[in-house]
Amino acid sequence: DADVTQTPRNRITKTGKRIMLECSQTKGHDRMYWYRQDPGLGLRLIYYSFDVKDINKGEISDGYSVSRQAQAKFSLSLESAIPNQTALYFCATGGKQGNEQFFGPGTRLTVL
């Protein structure tokens, strides 16, 4: 969905490096999310934000941090990347009051 963009789309890094994944949305939604997808595990929620001043841990937040710079921007950081953080990462927005979420195209991260 072009309304939700993620950068970079692919990234290869080494163990111990700091990585930031960025997400921007033009849908005007307050809520934003970060998920990771692993084969056979579906999508798991890392962090979510209901507005600029509200950030919450999801199911698997250890090893990650986030920043909500503005309503439209929500970044995910890996302070010291490790190989088991190799995954496909998705940003999403929306979801208020039963509405669906809209997903970005994903970032494929490989940690060597």
Next chain:
Amino acid sequence: AQSVAQPEDQVNVAEGNPLTVKCTYSVSGNPYLFWYVQYPNRGLQFLLKYITGDNLVKGSYGFEAEFNKSQTSFHLKKPSALVSDSALYFCAVRAYGGSQGNLIFGKGTKLSVKP
């Protein structure tokens, strides 16, 4: 605990045949249910949702889903499958409680439609 189960890792159907992708759920309140599709190297695309009302919900690309409260199921269906329907399908349910509004996803079902 709130959860979603997709009991089949993969579903294989022949083009032109009907397809069903199964989903069952467990939530602490009235269920808000969603289906998403993921094509290779793409993000998730919304297909349809059930909030309230008619148990048969129609969505994008000719898909529909049937909500069954007694069986806590929300199976995705299509009367006639296309090869282009081959993709990964995710069922999701809205969470209640502290994380209200968040979606809980199933592990996904890979649909393969053969010519």
